[in-house]
Amino acid sequence: MSKKVIMITAGCLMFLVFLFMVSLLISKALIGNDTETKLITDKGVGLVEVKGMIIDSRETVRQLRYFLKKDAVKAVVLRVDSPGGVVAPSQEISDEVRKFAAKKKIIVSMGSLAASGGYYISAPATLIYANPGTITASIGVILKLSNIEELMDKIGIKSSTLKTGKFKDAGSPLRQMTSEDRAMLESVISSTHEQFVKAVASGRKLPLEEVRKIADGRVLSGEQAQALKLVDRLGTLQDAIEEAGRQAGIKGEPEVIQPPKKKINYLDLLVEGTEGSVSKAFSNLGRGMQLVYE
Numbered sequence: 307m308s309k310k311v312i313m314i315t316a317g318c319l320m321f322l323v324f325l326f327m328v329s330l331l332i333s334k335a336l337i338g339n340d341t342e343t344k345l346i347t348d349k350g351v352g353l354v355e356v357k358g359m360i361i362d363s364r365e366t367v368r369q370l371r372y373f374l375k376k377d378a379v380k381a382v383v384l385r386v387d388s389p390g391g392v393v394a395p396s397q398e399i400s401d402e403v404r405k406f407a408a409k410k411k412i413i414v415s416m417g418s419l420a421a422s423g424g425y426y427i428s429a430p431a432t433l434i435y436a437n438p439g440t441i442t443a444s445i446g447v448i449l450k451l452s453n454i455e456e457l458m459d460k461i462g463i464k465s466s467t468l469k470t471g472k473f474k475d476a477g478s479p480l481r482q483m484t485s486e487d488r489a490m491l492e493s494v495i496s497s498t499h500e501q502f503v504k505a506v507a508s509g510r511k512l513p514l515e516e517v518r519k520i521a522d523g524r525v526l527s528g529e530q531a532q533a534l535k536l537v538d539r540l541g542t543l544q545d546a547i548e549e550a551g552r553q554a555g556i557k558g559e560p561e562v563i564q565p566p567k568k569k570i571n572y573l574d575l576l577v578e579g580t581e582g583s584v585s586k587a588f589s590n591l592g593r594g595m596q597l598v599y600e
Contacts, residue, residue, distance in 0.1 A: 320382060350561035351550040352382035356399070360391025360423045363398035369565040370402050374409060379563060380554035381411035383546050384431060390422030390444065392598055393498055396425070400505060402424030402429035411553040414441045415546035416537070421525055425536070426502060429509030432553065435546040436528030436537045444530055445506060447499045448598050449491060454479045477560075 316516040325455070352373035355527075356366055373379045384403065390396070404414050407430055411514045416436040421444035427432055436442055458480065459467065465480045478489040499521070512535060520526075520534060531537040551560030 310422070312473030323534040350373055350379060350381045350563040351547060351556070352376075353385065353536075353547075353562050353564055354382055355385045355387075356424070356427065357387050357494050360388075360396050360399065360427070362396035365403075365503055365568065366399050366427075368401045368568065370406050370412075372565045374491070379410075380556075381413065382406065383544060383550050383562075384412055384414045385417065385546075386420040386424050386428055388421075388424035390424050390426075390598065391420050392423070394448070395575055397501070397505075398597035399427040400430055400509075403427055404509065405431050406548040411550060413546045413553065414552045415541075415543045416442055416528065417543075423448065426505060429506045431509070432536045432537070433546075433549065435541045435543075435549070436531060437542065438527065438529045438540050440528035440531075441524040441525050442528060443520065443534075443536055444523055445502055445517070447495050447502065448523075449477075449495055450598075451477050451483070453482065454481045455481055506536070523599055 307423070311498065321334045333482055336445075352369075354366060354373070359459065361548060370384075373382050403412060411432045414434040416424075416432040416434065418437075418440060420428055420436065420442045425442050466479070467475050467478070469475050473490055475481070476490060477483070491521065503514065503517050503521045506512070506521070507514045510517075520536075524534070526534065528537055528540055541549075547560060547562060551558075554560065
């Protein structure tokens with residue numbers, strides 16, 4: 307092995323060690339660990355926030371389970387400010403809210419937007435608060451597909467696809483959708499839409515047919531949603547917190563308790579970020595098919 311190769315290898319190893327040490331120091335200095343930074347009193351309610359697109363359920367599920375294990379926390383406020391998101395994570399959070407509500411009180415407070423997937427995760431709660439102008443409901447499923455076949459022809463790029471079944475590349479941007487493709491994809495959308503309808507009917511204790519009448523993707527104001535029994539009360543986050551306190555049997559204004567921050571490993575973030583960028587770049591060349599509640 308040449309001296310130059312040895313020096314390059316040694317330099318790479320030293321750089322990796324440096325990254326590891328920096329990650330360790332930053333994690334200890336800024337994040338600490340998963341333990342609480344203060345004692346939980348018997349006068350508090352938990353607060354879990356869901357903001358933005360619902361892409362991953364793990365952090366929200368972790369926080370709900372954290373409060374479920376705390377005997378001193380008898381109620382939780384779930385603050386939802388989301389336009390919706392991917393179907394599976396929305397269903398996972400919804401299922402966790404349902405399980406939580408079976409054991410403890412969980413009060414939803416809707417912010418400016420709690421639509422589609424944002425409403426899906428709210429439906430099983432003990433009680434739902436919305437502001438009069440909150441945009442909510444939007445019970446529906448969407449699948450967005452593009453076709454770039456003509457563009458590829460214009461720039462002189464040809465593609466070939468080998469597949470094991472006629473539907474394996476359904477929705478591909480590189481070919482026209484057939485009537486059979488459309489029928490198959492519409493059946494998938496119909497199935498997930500029906501799952502949404504049933505989840506709302508079950509969570510809100512409403513007749514299925516009553517929910518189906520408004521499950522056409524329409525958005526509603528908080529005021530309209532209350533009239534249709536999709537929301538229980540009109541009120542602010544503070545109203546929801548005070549109600550959670552009453553449901554928990556707390557006299558006076560309850561203390562708001564936030565779950566401990568999840569420990570972050572910055573070296574993992576660096577590696578995952580690089581891998582994610584590469585993976586995303588390649589996945590964008592493929593189908594990129596995603597069912598979304600939005």
